[in-house]
Amino acid sequence: MANDIVVGKIEPGCKKVDPILIADNVTRQFGGLTAVDVAHLEIPRGKITALIGPNGAGKTTLFNLLTGFDKPNTGSWQFEGKNLAGVPSYKVARRGMVRTFQLTKSLNAMTVIENMRLGAQKQSGENLFAGLIQMWRGQEARITAAADSLLTRFKLDAKREDYAGSLSGGQRKLLEMARALMSEPKLIMLDEPMAGVNPALTQSLLEHIKGLKANGTTVLFVEHDMHMVRHISDWVIVMAEGKVVAEGEPGVVMKDQAVIDAYLGAHHDTDLGTMKKGK
Amino acid sequence: MDWIQTFNLTVGVILDPLTAAYILCAIGLSVHFGFTGLLNFGQAAFAAVGAYGMAIGYLTLKLPLLTAMGFALLCVVVFALILGIPTLRLRADYLAIVTIAASEVFRYLMSTSAFKDVTGGSNGLSQFGYDFFDWNPIPDGQYAFGPFNWTADQFWLRVFAFGLVGVATLLVWLMMRSPWGRVLKGIREDEDAVRSLGKNVFSYKLQSLIIGGLFAGLGGIVFVLSMSNVQPQTFVTNFTFMVWTVLLLGGAASMLGPIAGGMVFFALWVFVNEILAGMAAVGWLPFLDPAQVGQVRFILIGLALMLLVIFRPQGMFGNKKELRFNG
Amino acid sequence: MAKETPVVHVDNVTAGYLPGINILNECSLTANQGELIGIIGPNGAGKSTLLKAIFGLVNVRDGKVTLNGENITNLKANKLVAKGVAFVPQSDNVFPSLTIEENLQMGVFQTPKRFNERFEFVTGIFPDLGKRRHQRAGSLSGGERQMVAMGRALMIDPSVLLLDEPSAGLSPVRQDETFIRVKEVNEAGVTVIMVEQNARRCLQICDRAYVLDQGKDAHTGTGRELLNDPKMVELYLGNLAEL
Numbered sequence: 001m002a003n004d005i006v007v008g009k010i011e012p013g014c015k016k017v018d019p020i021l022i023a024d025n026v027t028r029q030f031g032g033l034t035a036v037d038v039a040h041l042e043i044p045r046g047k048i049t050a051l052i053g054p055n056g057a058g059k060t061t062l063f064n065l066l067t068g069f070d071k072p073n074t075g076s077w078q079f080e081g082k083n084l085a086g087v088p089s090y091k092v093a094r095r096g097m098v099r100t101f102q103l104t105k106s107l108n109a110m111t112v113i114e115n116m117r118l119g120a121q122k123q124s125g126e127n128l129f130a131g132l133i134q135m136w137r138g139q140e141a142r143i144t145a146a147a148d149s150l151l152t153r154f155k156l157d158a159k160r161e162d163y164a165g166s167l168s169g170g171q172r173k174l175l176e177m178a179r180a181l182m183s184e185p186k187l188i189m190l191d192e193p194m195a196g197v198n199p200a201l202t203q204s205l206l207e208h209i210k211g212l213k214a215n216g217t218t219v220l221f222v223e224h225d226m227h228m229v230r231h232i233s234d235w236v237i238v239m240a241e242g243k244v245v246a247e248g249e250p251g252v253v254m255k256d257q258a259v260i261d262a263y264l265g266a267h268h269d270t271d272l273g274t275m276k277k278g279k
Numbered sequence: 280m281d282w283i284q285t286f287n288l289t290v291g292v293i294l295d296p297l298t299a300a301y302i303l304c305a306i307g308l309s310v311h312f313g314f315t316g317l318l319n320f321g322q323a324a325f326a327a328v329g330a331y332g333m334a335i336g337y338l339t340l341k342l343p344l345l346t347a348m349g350f351a352l353l354c355v356v357v358f359a360l361i362l363g364i365p366t367l368r369l370r371a372d373y374l375a376i377v378t379i380a381a382s383e384v385f386r387y388l389m390s391t392s393a394f395k396d397v398t399g400g401s402n403g404l405s406q407f408g409y410d411f412f413d414w415n416p417i418p419d420g421q422y423a424f425g426p427f428n429w430t431a432d433q434f435w436l437r438v439f440a441f442g443l444v445g446v447a448t449l450l451v452w453l454m455m456r457s458p459w460g461r462v463l464k465g466i467r468e469d470e471d472a473v474r475s476l477g478k479n480v481f482s483y484k485l486q487s488l489i490i491g492g493l494f495a496g497l498g499g500i501v502f503v504l505s506m507s508n509v510q511p512q513t514f515v516t517n518f519t520f521m522v523w524t525v526l527l528l529g530g531a532a533s534m535l536g537p538i539a540g541g542m543v544f545f546a547l548w549v550f551v552n553e554i555l556a557g558m559a560a561v562g563w564l565p566f567l568d569p570a571q572v573g574q575v576r577f578i579l580i581g582l583a584l585m586l587l588v589i590f591r592p593q594g595m596f597g598n599k600k601e602l603r604f605n606g
Numbered sequence: 607m608a609k610e611t612p613v614v615h616v617d618n619v620t621a622g623y624l625p626g627i628n629i630l631n632e633c634s635l636t637a638n639q640g641e642l643i644g645i646i647g648p649n650g651a652g653k654s655t656l657l658k659a660i661f662g663l664v665n666v667r668d669g670k671v672t673l674n675g676e677n678i679t680n681l682k683a684n685k686l687v688a689k690g691v692a693f694v695p696q697s698d699n700v701f702p703s704l705t706i707e708e709n710l711q712m713g714v715f716q717t718p719k720r721f722n723e724r725f726e727f728v729t730g731i732f733p734d735l736g737k738r739r740h741q742r743a744g745s746l747s748g749g750e751r752q753m754v755a756m757g758r759a760l761m762i763d764p765s766v767l768l769l770d771e772p773s774a775g776l777s778p779v780r781q782d783e784t785f786i787r788v789k790e791v792n793e794a795g796v797t798v799i800m801v802e803q804n805a806r807r808c809l810q811i812c813d814r815a816y817v818l819d820q821g822k823d824a825h826t827g828t829g830r831e832l833l834n835d836p837k838m839v840e841l842y843l844g845n846l847a848e849l
Contacts, residue, residue: 054777056747069471093477102775105472107465118465121477123458128486131457132450140458166624169696170649170803176472183477195775196803198648203844224777227846265779272785273810273829 002249005044005235012244013040020045020187020218021066021097026075028061028242035061036072037242043187048209048219050229050250053239054263059222060102062239063189067099068092080186094121096186100193102222106172108165112156115164115175116147119182143182150178153208155201170196174205181212188212190221194228206232226254226264238263280557287426289550293542294427296505299440300326301545303498305525305537306447310491313532314455316467317487318371321362321378322495322522324385327514328358329496330503331389334404339397344410348500355496358385359489367484382519390511403510411436411504440501444538447494452534454490463487495522517577524584530597539595551576612636612672613797614660614766619669619679621659629655631821632669637766637799642792644815644829646805646842651818653801654696657768660799661686661693673766688716692759696770699755702744706735709743709754713761720763728757731790749780756784760791767791769800773807785811805843809833817842 007015019042028036036058043049051059064070066077068089076085079097087095107115117123120143125136151157154174159167164175177193194202202225210232212219223229229236229250236253238246240262246253253259260266267275292298304322311317332351336342342350366377388394390401398404415435422429429437454460462483465473470480503509521544529540552573558564559572567575593599616635622628629652637643645653658664660671662683670679673689683693700709710728714721729736734750735757743754752772759767772788773781781804789811792798802808809815809829817825817838825838832838839845 052777054747055749055775055780067475069474088474088479089471090474090477090479093475098477099475101472101475105469105475107468107472109468110461110464114461114464117458118461118473119476125458126462126478128454128459128490131459132453134453134457136458166627168650168654174649179476192775196649196771198803198842199805199844199846200840200842201648203846206846224775224781226778231846263777263779265782267782267786268778271810272782272789272807275786 005047010248012247013038014042014247016042016044018045019043021077021079021220023066023077024075026062026065026077027073028058028065028070029073034242036065038062038075038244041237041244043218043220044235045218046213046216047234048213048221048232049235049237050233051220051222051237051239052224052226052229052263053245056241057239058242059239060191061242063099063191063222066092067097067189069099093183093185096183097189098180098183098185098187099189100176100180100191102191102195104169104172104176106164106167106175108163110164111161112151112164112167112175113144113147113160115179116151116182117143119179120146121183147178147182150181154178154205170198173197174201177205185217187218187220190219192222192224194223194225202228226268230254280561285550285553285557288553289546290426292545292549294437294441295545296436296440296501298541298545299437299444300498300501300505301522301525302444302537302541303447303501304495304522305529305541306444306451307491307494307498308522308526309531309533309537310451310454310487310494313526313530313536314460314467315463315484315487315491316371317367317484317491318375319378319488319491320375320516320519320523321380321382323514323516323518324378324382325355325358325492325495326499326502326518327382327385327389327511328355328492329499330509330514331398331499332496333500333503334407334509335397338404338407344408351500352493352496355492356489359492360485363485363488367481367488379516379519382514382516386511386514398511399509401511403508405508408504408507411439436505440505443497443501447497448534448538455534459483520584521580524580524587526594527584527587527592528594530594532598533594533596536594536596543595548576548580551579613639613641613674614799615672616656616660617670617672619656619659619666619671621655621664621666623655623664628667629664629821630659633659633818633821633823634669635799635816635823637797639797640792640795641797641814642789642812643797643799644805644808644812645799645801645818646803646808646815647818647824648842652821653818654770655821656818657693657770657799657801661691661768663693684716687762690762690765691768692762692764692766693768694755694759694770694772696774700743700746700751700758703742705740705742706746706754706757707739709758710735710739710761713758716762721761724761724763727763728760731760731787732757749776749784752776752780752784756787756791760796764796767796767798769798771801771803773802773804781807806833806847809843 002010005016007017021043023038023041026036026038053059065072068087079095084092123136123139123143125131130136151160156174164172173196177190180188206228209219233250236248236250237244238253238259246256246259304326308322311319329351332354333347336347336350337344362381366374389398392400412432415432417431417435419431422434462478466480466483474480525540525544526537528544529536555572555575614637618632618634619630620628620632621630633656645656647653655664659666662681666680670677710725711721714724732753735753773784785807788798800808809832812829814828815832816823
């Protein structure tokens, strides 16, 4: 399986057969601290890639840099062959690279369905003059139908008319992911999408994420839930201290001793209840 | 205590053109703050630009009155751009500070003797704009009903002023229920979230600033038409805070809020003044001299604004549920 | 083994944040002396709300909460701290501009004289906190902050420890460390009530657990019973771990 993803040797920053995103020499420093130092990174098109690593490894900072929410010290990257460095965040989203946030940004004083409608990118009524002329009704109906279908998939349909602020933390995370999908992105970047989401629901949503891949969407997600990573990702990239330290298929990467030491922990597959007192 | 006169004055002010002017400014502020979350503490400046724009257009540039009004609105757009382009990329608090400063700067520019030839300096410009009454379609005569008693010209002025209020309210209603309005509400909640959904947040904020400013500019124009003069000391920070009180009283993000807020506010303003004057005349306020009695109103306004924000921040028509999730 | 004295008893509590909307609907829970109780369940079920109802952070509209038999329903949080109940929230749980040591000092705010003795105890469980005592809490990573937050709660020498999703956002190795430490704290005699989204790990270490659904305690049992119950797996746990 690695053969149809990778060109040449498997190593951090390796070339991909069909990359949708290529990043070069991306660095970001905060004072004396180097948060991100990625020499080369390629994300395979049409696959599900997991980005894992300890807290503080730079995963969210890398997301912010690539999507225009933060400015790097150095670096350039291309999305679908077009240069994205320096492009403002809203334009990056319009080009088809959409991200969610680690700390949920649900629009609390708006209802769930209004949150969803805002996610659509093809609503001409969002222009002031077009909005006044009332020609946007048909589009709104289509957008609402798409929104309702997603809400049902994420088990939020009962909350349709409720204010997003009244949802629980996990429900708001789901809303943010559903909302990001409204624009039918080419690459969706999910920052801990299942944090705070109940395991049974997580399992059903994984099927939905696989469905995205079947539709041609590329998925890049940050997660700490290794069961999820093992279950759906085609490729795993490991970051630590701002650098990409390992890449590979999930089964291979998760057996890497360095990865186990720094990230997975020796007790990873042990039942903690059976451990004797004092370890 | 002449209760009949008090009643007539109190109810009469509800349809006063100055009330309409403040309502228009409050409608503008509802677009800025109520719907977009922009902290504009210089609404007086937008009104002043509209007022002076029309006066200067008419007197100095010798434009016909209607064109002068158009010129005034153009000035408001330019002013909003000058204000907005540097500051809207910064945090909300910066806009607040800049708008207060801009308001004072504009007022000083209008009152300085350096530009006296154009602006009239601290005396302002007066006795102009009477052509407005040439447009009056209402036949001559006195129109009296209930507490209202107007000449044809006074009637026409009110029709014009409140007609503008109606049009402005209608426009805001149409805008806010459209997808464009939805983007503004999203920006009010979280700008980065809206950017991540592909919307140019800066552009929308600028549009909101301009539109809200235009409504305030119209308020300034109504002001000038009703007084036939324009003076810099009208547009002091008191003006801005009275507009804020009107807005918060009515409900910051509601359609009827500015109208109800304006009418109730000024009715109370007049009523309290009458009561205080009555009390002073009867000798119940020996510790205040007549000049101070008028000032007591301002103290009460400040108090009322504080209590409003603490106990009923949604005002009369605001949506309490929407407010609950702030922060 | 734990004695059978109810330390915390939640009796048919109905509670919510917004008027007219109840998150908890006649929910009950009992924690006996020395037990480690888990609370799991779907999103929006009311897990965090149940914890907050015990700690006086949400309005209890019906039912009651008792601590060692004493009625503490709607009692303000600061009074509960004085009674030996500590709460570790899920987020915003450290003072970022204060050092680790200062954060821990905040823990003994009501009994400052006990600082040294408690500091020794807490750094015994979390040696890193002792080693890095002068580091600003704001410069710590998520997992390290969790340590500080829990350490601070332990500074009051609590008899009851309430934890709201202690493993949230942590990498797998830090999550395991957290669960191991919670077990250590419990073995030292502290009654622990823990809300968790990582249901498997939670059930592995707890004595008994409650599954909340739609504001009610829908299921209960020992950790082992629930882990092995196929209905629980289907409804709440998922079987990704086995796949």
